[in-house]
Structures are given as structure tokens and as C-alpha cells.
Amino acid sequence: MREEYDFSNAVPNPYVGRVRRRVTINIDGETVDYFKAESARTGVPYQTLINVYLGQCAREQRHLEFA
Template sequence: MKSEYDLSKMKSRKNPYASKLKKPVTMRLSEDVVEYFKSMAEKKDVPYQSLINLYLRDCVAHHREIDISWQEKP
């Protein structure tokens, strides 16, 4: 192996994985929700943010929709 390589003649190209990169977002989640995912993540030995991402990805893959119906107060 060479001690130095000349990369100045290399052609650049686009990152083929750029479309798969994660986008940082800021969310406000309830403490109990965060604790739920943290405890589950600890059991599965995976970061809790990754676990939340996997859960949301599963929702996308299965086209899950939430049914939000507010009950009227009497």
C-alpha cells in the first residue's frame, strides 16, 4: 500500500445514497412516549430514535392512517 495517494485526478460523482439520507427534524413528544421507546430500545439494544424511525417507517409501508375523533363534551 502506498503511503500517499494522488486523488487530484479522480473524477467526482454524486452520492448514490443521498436520497436515502435521514432528515433531522425537531419534534415535541410527550415524556411517556419517549420513555416507552427508550425502554423498548434498551431491550432491543438499538437507539431509541432509530426505533421510532422504524416504527414510523412501518406505518408508511403499511399505509396506516390514524383515526382521530374528538368526543364532544356534554
């Protein structure tokens, strides 16, 4: 090991503070099938896709529209 390290070009960890919380929700079968198909297409786990989509909705402050 070196006696000293140069951290002048270091960047903060972007994942600090992003703690995941396990929850249980009921999602209809068609919705789960959709995300599983997207998972097969993209190679990303379907739970991750659902999380990414919900996070995007929250960041964009989307509101539900009930017809």
C-alpha cells in the same frame, strides 16, 4: 491492487437515496419513555426505533384513528 475486479455478483447499495433529514418534534414523555424502554430491551437506539416505526406506518399507509 488488481488490474481488474469482477463485479458480476455485485448487488446495488440498498442505502442509496435514503437520506436522513434532521427534524425537531415534540413527543410526550410517556411515548419517549416507551421507546427508551424498548431501546434498553433491544439494544437499538430509541431514535432509530422511532424512525423504524414511523417508516413502517408510512409503508403500510396506516391512518390515524381519533377516538
